Amino acid sequence: MTRTILAVAAIVLGASVALAQAGAPHAPMGPPPGPPPPYQLRPAYPAGDRTAAGGNGKVLFEAHCGYCHLAGGMGTNLVTKQQMMMGRTPDQGLLANRTDLTADYVKAVVRGGKGAMPTQTRVDITDAELDAVAKYLGKAG
Ligand code: HEC
Numbered sequence: 423m424t425r426t427i428l429a430v431a432a433i434v435l436g437a438s439v440a441l442a443q444a445g446a447p448h449a450p451m452g453p454p455p456g457p458p459p460p461y462q463l464r465p466a467y468p469a470g471d472r473t474a475a476g477g478n479g480k481v482l483f484e485a486h487c488g489y490c491h492l493a494g495g496m497g498t499n500l501v502t503k504q505q506m507m508m509g510r511t512p513d514q515g516l517l518a519n520r521t522d523l524t525a526d527y528v529k530a531v532v533r534g535g536k537g538a539m540p541t542q543t544r545v546d547i548t549d550a551e552l553d554a555v556a557k558y559l560g561k562a563g
Contacts, residue, residue: 464485
């Protein structure tokens with residue numbers, strides 16, 4: 423008899439705990455309201471022939487490299503750290519601000535990868551697009 427009462431009490435207690443949890447308010451799920459941060463906003467790819475020469479390097483850089491190399495991107499975070507360790511200012515974490523990059527170096531990093539940066543194939547960015555991006559970033563020649 424005592425066992426039965428204990429068992430029933432346990433079931434009632436368990437059920438009420440479960441009900442209380444089900445009704446309890448919980449932390450909201452999903453991203454916070456408002457626009458996503460800039461590095462998550464990929465500009466639309468420029469329309470037209472991706473293999474044609476003479477594209478706009480800035481637009482192509484932001485479209486193809488921006489999700490890592492605009493403000494807040496993981497590439498920017500890493501390069502900022504590297505630049506600061508070399509005694510440079512944090513704004514040098516943005517590749518667009520650098521004056522020490524050459525076009526050939528940019529192309530070599532893009533096609534070969536570097537450390538945490540994955541290789542970018544000709545599907546990711548065509549040779550013609552990379553020429554324009556390398557010209558835009560390669561302010562040291
Ligand atoms: C998936 C993220 C990602 C993408 C996409 C990406 N990068 Fe990077 N990039 C990185 C990271 C991370 C580093 C730092 C690598 C390291 O040293 O470990 C880096 C480093 C570089 C460097 C070297 C900077 C230095 O000081 O030596 C260059 C140049 C560069 N990226 C150019 C580009 C260009 C141009 C594109 C677009 C075609 C691009 N990256 C796309 C993540 C990315």
